[in-house]
Amino acid sequence: MKQAFFSEPLIFELGGRGRIGELIEDVKVEIPKELMREELNLPELSQIEVVRHFTRLSQMNWGVDLGPYPLGSCTMKYNPRINEDLAWLDEVQWLHPLQNEVQGILELMYKLEKILASITGMDRFTFQPAAGASGELTGCLIIRKYHKDRGENRDEIIVPDSAHGTNPASAAMAGFKIIEVRTNEEGQIDIEELKSAVGNRTAGLMMTNPNTLGIFEKQAKEISEIIHDAGGLMYYDGANLQGIIGFARPGDFGFDIVHLNLHKTFSTPHGGGGPGSGPVGVKKFLEEYLPIPIVDFNGEKYYLKWDLKKTIGKIKDWYGNIPVLVRAYAYLLSMGKEGLKLSCKAAVVNTNYFMKKVSKIKGITIPFGNSYRKHEVVISVENMAKETGVTAMDVAKALLDRGLHAPTIYFPLIVKEALMFEFTDTETKENIDKYIEALKEISELAYSNPELIKNAPINTSVSRLDEVYANHPKTMCLSYRMLKYKQ
Amino acid sequence: MEKIFSHPYIPNANILNEMLKEVEINSIDELFSDIERREFEILLNDEPMDELSVYREVKSMLSKNKIMKCFMGGGPWFHFVPSIIKHIITRGEFLTSYTPYQPEISQGVLQALFEFQSMICELYNMDVANASLYDLPTAIGEAALLAYRVTGRSEFLIPSSIPNDRKSIIRNYIEPIGMKIIEMPFLEDGCPNLELINNRAAGVYVETPTFFGTVETRLKEIVEIAHDMGALAIVGADPLAMGIFKPPGDYGVDIVVGDGQPLGIPPAMGGNSLGLMACKNDLKIIRQMPGRIVGLTITKDRRNRGFVLALSTREQHIRREKATSNICTNEALLAIAAAIYMAVMGREGIRRVAKKILHNTQYAIKRLEEMGVERAFKGIHFRDFAVKIDVKKVNMALEKRGIIGAREISRNIGLFAVTEVHTKEDIDEFVEIVGGALK
Structure with a gap:
């Protein structure tokens, strides 16, 4: 290509x-x-x-419409166009948040909430957060207020070292100190270390499950008990819900608060970086803490409910990214219960098929054991880098040359020379095979003629870009007028 | 045998077992053996719904929403949206891409966002803009946090005219880390009293126009006072007002934030928001900016110009709890929409839209005054204006005629707005209804 x-x-x-x-x-x-x-x-x-x-x-831009886009923890699945048609209706786009006669959209929000609650095992949701990180901040503010209202001074949030960067960043914005716990050899939270980390300052734990290695944290229930016993709350980062959707619910293994990413698991487009939507769900005992308003139904009419006694207030203007909700609702109808389960199975089969095949390629290892993965897998080219000088970055660029978007690289931080693949449920076997073949070929070249890989990419719009130039104070140029000053 | 069925979005549905066999995994169940099975009911039909049925069902639900004319102030507003915007931003190459982590294959989004940043800089007369935040109030919150990092101080001054919803958002952004809001009461022109500005302030935030639609005429003075006190001067400025009014950058403001929705984006019940943020070419501030920033660079072989995400060491995926913000996914596609808007309207178009809005605002106020309706604030109004009316009564009369009425400031003060989409006839009709309701 x-x-x-x-x-x-x-x-x-x-x-x-x-x-x-x-x-x-x-x-x-x-x-x-x-x-x-x-x-x-x-x-x-x-x-x-x-x-x-x-x-x-x-x-000059790659998208899911052009081919595979296997960024890990991003769930870059197909974005059905019927959902666009509905989201772009005048009856969605030309509404004012304070007008009357919006029963249609309120009904959609109410029903979407019920479906998401049944998928996650939570009781009530807010749609206000604009994205995953906005949902995390909402969750952390709920945790903060919950403890404050109980007169407890808890200022520590525990975050595994495999967590998304937004977790510690959101917890810090909510005023918490971050306590990091290590991942054990099996790619799961180290329980012993966790036990020594909890205490009477523990406000809660943020966890992604399956985690960013694609591994299901089997001990989630036990971990919940440890945190709850210590007086903390459990927060579920839903970025990876694709790995268990229809098979398990965070609400059933002890989570008190979850956020979902409608732009991941629920197929709404990523739009070059947004808008997304990060609804937050809570268990009944935290309902009164949700941002206001929430959507309710009085048997006759849907309405916005503003009187939540312990509410954290507001986290974003109005009620959330409404057109994204329309898309997600249409997606859920298109899938049905069986379709959702099938999507989970397909995502998990795709991942394990890929993992088994690439594990045999020279220079590639699968860190944290060969246990089955869920929706994503992290491979390492640490050996390749040591033996040939070809790094994860080089492999990524060489994939681009083969018409294949690269996976997430150098993440999670606990894996050296990491490449994190998530093919999603909507990818074809043929394309996964292309990645396997490409990685074989790249490995062969790395060990025979590494310069060919080092020069990649050559088939993209532009060849490898100079990041140092972009960030050096002397050459940094962040707008057209800065360019003109320099000239 | 497990029942396997096909689905149009899941290409491998029928070959999952074959794929597993090829890699010597026995069954799908085996892949889930680490999950303790527990029955639960998902509130959906068992079977998938076909496309036509989905369309019919959702469309019929949404048709219960009523499309009305809007005269409500305070935003979001009903502005003109050029047709080309939807056509371009729904192109799959933009729509179905993500944050451009691999710049060589994502030059389209990167250049479009660079141009968005550049045109925002021109509108505000600033040097650096980021590639979007969620909305105006979260942008104010982020600006306050930025001021805290730069000055080490913890008080943040805001006009008391900002509605409570937005104050709540700002509080949620700044109080957890120990900052607090100080409210500056407003004067008879709706602009804040500056007496409370002191040397404990990290930042002084003012708006133009204010929430009440009045233009702030003292920006020069405000910047001087803020700087004398060692605080950052932060201005929330409406991007369309910049078509006719002097931009904040002319007065040496440190940070500008804004609501980008007027730039070619439909209101969507408040669900299409776009937060703007820009600053001067000052590394001390640039290094503390939240969110993605696209930078221009060159290819390593020095043959071509290209674009990358710049200064990413500020961001959460690298800096984690020490990041300048937690923001990751932003409002990129709407930023591209705004870029297309600024490009297609262009220099002349933005000027004309601003003039038309000002003209319509002045006309609407004049006609209402002729009807005996008084303004609540003195000064020059742009788009939004508050008047002394019985809000409930007037709104009921307007709603009967399919018009969204005033935003309630109090029982006796309502906030309206007129934009370039309102014709003279629209405004005349509106004025008649308001006048009639008050008789």
């Missing part, structure tokens, strides 16, 4: 004096001269130029 390349100028370098892209009536107004703007240096383009520019840019 060869990705499209246009030597596409910056939008500021296009167009011409006096061109306009939309007809807007030019009216006369008066404001005091000292408040009047003099210069506005935006580009001047006709409509066709704008369309061509962004269309060309789009063609």
Whole structure:
């Protein structure tokens, strides 16, 4: 494959004096001269130029629509277009948050909440958080307020060393001190270390299950008991729900709070980095702590309920990223119960099929034992790097050259030269086979002619980019006007 | 035999067992043997629903929502959305991509976001913008945290005119780490009284226009006072107002935040938010910025220009609990929408939209005043304006005619807004209904 390349100028370098892209009536107004703007240096383009520019840019971009996109813990599955059609209806896009007559959207939120509650084993949800990290902050604020209301001074959150970076970052924003616990040889939380970490300052534990190694934490229930006995709460990071959806529920193994990522497990598009949606679910005893308002039903009408006595308040304007909720709801109808279970099975089979096959490739190891993985697997090319100089970064770039988006690399931090693959349930066997073949070929080249890998990628829009140049104070350029100053 | 059925989204559905056989795994059950089985009921039909049925069901549910004309102030607003935006942002290459961790294969999103940042900088006359935050109130919260890191101080001044919902969000962002809000009461033009600014302040936050729609005319003075006290000057500025009013950057403001929804994004019940943040070319502040920032670079062979995520050592996936923010997924696609908006409207379009909004605002206020309806605040208004009315009565009359009425500031003060989408006839009709309701 060869990705499209246009030597596409910056939008500021296009167009011409006096061109306009939309007809807007030019009216006369008066404001005091000292408040009047003099210069506005935006580009001047006709409509066709704008369309061509962004269309060309789009063609220099990879997406799930073009091929596999196996970023670990990101669940880059197919984004069904029927969900787009529904999310873009005027009856979704042209509503005001304070208008009346929104029974349709409230009903959708109410029903979506019930479905998510049944999938996770939780009792009530808020849709306010804009993304996973926003959900984590919500959860941490609930934990904080819960202990405060009980007059307890608990300021420590326990986070495994395999956790997503957002976990410690969110807990820190909520004012907690982070206590890190190690992963044992089997790729699970080290229970002995956990026991010595808990105490009367423990506010809670944040856990991803399956964890970022793709391994199901079998001791989740036991861990919950340890945390609960110490007076803490259990927080479930739902980034990896794909690995157990339909088979197990966090609510059943002791979690008090969960967040889900509708843009992962529930198929809504990632949009180049967002918008996502990170609904937070809680057990009954924490319901009153949820952000306001939540959606309720009085037997006749759906309504927004504002009187939650212990609420943490608000975490984002209004009620959440509404069009994302519409997509997720449509997805759930499209799947049904059996479809959801099938999606879990397919994701898990795809992962283990891949793991077994690549484990035989020279230079590749599977850290933390050969136990089955769930929806994702982390492989290491530490040996390859030592023996040939070809690193995880090089392998990633060589995959790009073969028309295959790279997995997440150098994460989790506990694996050296890590490549973290998640194919999801919507990937074909043929494409997984292509990765296996590509990794074999890359390994062979690494051991015979490593320079060929070191020079990758050559088939992408641009070749390997200089990160040092981008970050050095002398060359750093973060906007068009910084570029102009430098010139 | 386990029942296996096909699904259009799951290509391997029929070959899962074969795949396992190929790698010598006995059964699917074996893969889940580490999970203790427990029965539970998922509240969905057993069987998947076909596409047409899904469309019918969801569409019929959503058709219970009513599309109305909007005159409510305070946001989100009903602005003009150029047709090309939806066509471009729903292209699969943008829609189905993610954060560009592999820059060589993601130049499209990276360049589009770089251009978004660059055009936001032009609007505000600032040097550096990030690639989006969730919304305005979370951006204010992040700006406060930034000010705390830069100054080491813990008080954050905000105008008391900010609605309570937003204050709650700001508190949730800053109180856990020990910061606190100080509210500056508003004067008769809706702008804050500056007397409370002191040398314990990490940052002073003001808005233009204010929540009440009045334009802040003292930015120069505010920046001077804040800087004299050793605090950062932070301004929340409406991006469309920048088409006609002098931008915060002209006054030496340290950080600008904004609500990006007016830039070509439909309101979606408040669910299409876009938080803006920009700063001056000051490394002390840039290094403390939250969120993704795209930077320009070159290829290692020095042949081409290209784009990457810059300064990522600020971010959570590397710095963990010491990161400048927990934000990961942001509002990228809506930032691209805003970029397309700024490009297609262009220099002249943004100016004209701003003028049209100002014109319509002045016209609506004048007509209401002729009807005997008084303004609640003095000063120049842009888009939003508060008037002294019986809010409940007026809103009922408006709703009867399919119009979303005032946002309630108090029982006797309502906040309206008019934008470029309102025709003279729309405004005349609105004024008649409001006047009629008050007779």
